[in-house]
Amino acid sequence: MTDTPLLSIVIPTLNAAKTLPSCLAALRLAVRAGLPHESLITDGGSSDSTVALAEQAGAHIVTAERGRGKQLRAGGQAARGDWLLFLHADTILAGDWVSAIAGFIADPANRQRAAYARLAFDDDRPTHRLIAAAANLRSRLLGLPYGDQALLIQRDYYRSLGEYPALPLMEDVVLVRRIGRRNLIPLPGVTAITSAGRYRRNGAALQVVRNWVCLGAYFLGVSPDRIARFYQ
Template sequence: MIDGLVVVMPTLDAASGLGTTLLALGDQATRTVVVDGGSRDATGEIAMAHGAALISAPRGRGPQLAAGARAAAEARWLLFLHADTRLDPGWQASVAAHISAPDAENRAAYFTLAFDDPRPMARLWEWLAAWRCRVLALSYGDQGLLISRVLYDRIGGFAPLPLMEDVDLVRRLGRKRLQALSIRAVTSAARYRRGYLRRGLRNLLCLGLWYLGAKPATVQRLYAG
């Protein structure tokens, strides 16, 4: 077990993948906090069956993640993870190595994106995500985020945004305080079922509008399609 590590996971009707995600975590965290935004499926039951603490928060990843961080008051380290993202075996050693490194409290880390899709287009999208992280220092929430409580509080935590909460926080972190971990975060490709190019262009448009100052509700409607 990694002492002082609390996993925070926002959920909304996440029953289909939540069990797999929690099983992959095992018992290596001090605690897992599932923050539900009003699920109508068996999300809550699955969370509790796997020993996670279950709390409720206003719907939206930003408010849910912020609520989870507040609930994890005892955490020295926070690992924010989506419910449809499974960490590969070996994640514990990778996280422990990061935590034990000099000046680790002042640096956050993210995992390497992978999709649960065998098609070549998924490999291309993984490569593009790695390029985005390397060149633009812009990791997304589906890659997870490991951050010390000290650094999380210093930069102000997650803003109460319905989406783009990950981009907002990573921008405040900045390139010098963000590090890649080689362990994969295998995320669901379900939202790409209508095509990687179509979903990718929609994501890019949402990101552009957000940078231009569009209202979060406008960006959310476009993202939802």
């Protein structure tokens, strides 16, 4: 890691000790490939070993007010890199993501665009594969990738869009809508393998319905605070 990172990887956490080590282990590919970067953990007050694990991995710790939108925003503001990669703590980047990111960064036209990864789950049941396929189709057709799919964006462009809003929910939808479908590019050969835990806990069908109800409510003008209370 150099003193002038090209890429800042921002990971919001809250009691993520079970998933964070795998997430950070996948990022070692950047070290082996010699990609100048920094890892920023924006923690919302974890009571488990999340912060200790992050420190052991050499990540920088940013303390933020609890809430994914607030934590993403704080991490982006603390980042020193010219490019930002926002990643969830229960997500593992798979494939040659370093080369894909380096290729995206190298194209000057992409300084006014953003990129995301293909979604997959860590549970290979047919239902989960179907949900991931639908999410990937949604990303291509509507320009609405989930936050689980990671987001790569140039820092000045990101800030010109107003950054992630400090919302309790829908912060990812707000930002990608500002970017616009035509400016959202899939990273070739890169998969974001994310936890299917909420689908296992709540039931896959119920979770899908809940997601779509929340999205529909947002587009109908319901406040993110009310949507978050329903979601939780």
